[in-house]
Amino acid sequence: MTALAQWFHRRGWRDLIIGIPYAWLILFFLLPFLIVVAMSLATRTPTAPPFGYGGDNPLINPAGYARLFTDSLYLRAFLTSLINAGVATVLCLLLGYPMALALTRVSKSWRTILLMLVILPFWTSFLLRVYAWMGLMGRNSWFNGLLTDLWNLITPQAWALQSIPMMNTNFAVVLVMVYTYLPFMILPLYANLERLDPALDEAAMDLGSRPFQVFRDVTLPQSIPGIIAGGLLVFIPAAGELVIPSLVGDAAAPMIGRIISDEFAQARDWPMASTVAVALLVLMVGPTMIYSRFQARAEGAETDGAKP
């Protein structure tokens, strides 16, 4: 008992605090992931659960991985996912950067209000908000009508439209993803920009740089970690997004999340679903690695005493 207490006082706290996230990761990430990997190497059987190893089937069956490359359905789904997620990420960056920058430049009281507004959408159900967009994009909505009128106003007669076909397109997917994930871009960017020393901007101005040059030379390079953090926080969930493409997307060009869901629920092909899931994860590990490298480098620079 006393030995335990001693251990606890000497280093128990530290070990415990460091241990918790590891335990969490092992229990809720690594273990499930290993199960999924194991499942992806099984063979589909008409049993419950619908997969098995050995018996009539090969013990390890990598056929699913081969199918990823032979069946164009998967390649196309991956491509659609990457493009949609990529476009959404770039748009989030273009919209979110000025917003994050503005947040750092307004007065303290405004900053609190505006930050609240950025987070406010999370207080209503995500599904509700997607349904609201569906209503807005529908053929008979005032929103669509407004955009159609605008379109007809600025384009030649020949291109006139009754309404803009927005629903069930990749455009709709990207639009709703940008709307949904924008706060995930703004918040890390804001956290990054807010830490920058305003005296650096003044120093650059003092040395002859106009505001645009100050942004290019001083603000932008220093905000790269924030851009990467925000970019990954948008890109990774967007690439695996299921709900948004299911509700507003083009059913003929499904994204990868939809494929996984369909394989599980409709086709009851758990091994194939697992295979796709593993492939998606491998695809996402790349960017995450880049991110952690940047993070480590940024933190390394700081602990070395970047701030005098």
Place this chain on the structure above:
Amino acid sequence: MPAAPHPAPPAPASAPSAQAPSALAPSAMARPFIRIEGVSKRFGSFQAVRDVDLTIGEGEIFALLGGSGCGKTTLLRMLAGFEDPSAGRIFIDGQDMTGVPPWERPVHMMFQSYAIFPHMSVERNIAYGLKHERMSAAQRADRVREMLDLVQLAPFAQRKPHQISGGQRQRVALARALARQPKLLLLDEPLAALDKKLREQTQFELMSIQSRTGVTFIVVTHDQEEAMTLADRIAVMDRGQVRQVGSPTEIYEYPNSRFVAGFIGAISTFAARVVRLTGEIAEVDIPAMDGTFAARSVPGLVEGQSVTLALRPEKISIAKTCPAAVNVVEGQVKDLAYFGKDSLYRVTLPGGDLISVHAVNARRADEGGRPADWDDRVWLSFEPGSAILLTD
């Protein structure tokens, strides 16, 4: 309301001041280069800078001296163009700076926090201002190398700011500010972050850099010794106002107010009343010293006026026998601190007040060098010309 400096008085022969009397002549200023006319700055209802008038000459090292929060940085920021004056105008080299953005001013600033770009190497930091200059890449590289040599940082050119020491960072900031050859360099507490030894060394480095480049320096500091070491002239600020402008000697020997007298160096002050005025000399009654004493008069004094008499510790002589001097007062040593080369005495005056006296230990203490000991009865004396009369 910077008072006109006192006309140079004939220095009393026994004045312990090491300064040549010519130093007291109103310092002849070089061509006026900066004019600050009635400049005020308010932040909301708070007045940070109040009606400041200053003229600073070309090639001068000018110090803004004052306590924390007295508006030194704010004044500097208005010169650099980061803040607009609420009232008044600033002229640099005859040009009205109103509405001129920071990037178009011939002014560079060394920030209180240095503000070195953390994502650029030492070399690129120094080169940063030069990219706005029309010069070839070779010229630019030459200039950077010249600056690196000037601040002795050549071996560190490729390092990032977090890989060099605080003193080196400070030199990067200086080199970066000097690289574009500004007409005016503003230094905001340039040495505050350095330790004592490095600070003294850097003070002389700054002075030598200034004399080599001929750039006008405005140095902000709250360290009076630093101001006196560095500056040709000093402006003493208090709560947004300039209280006095003058050479270090003028400020030290002829402070125009109790604030300036107390801010620069140690001083003892006593309430006094003018009894008689005879030419250069004012006789004042000092209750704390229980007598009437002679002091050099100041303009505008009238008989019967209440004034303050201020005495610097080193201007007072201490002796165990009554000296033959004009102003003598008896007291008792209450405290004494021996510093080796000199000693500081705290002497109780007849009225019960304490006065500080600084005496050089010209001889060894055990050979009679120490003029007085604890609880000794002593006689203090001072020259009329050493006493400062303050009318505020």
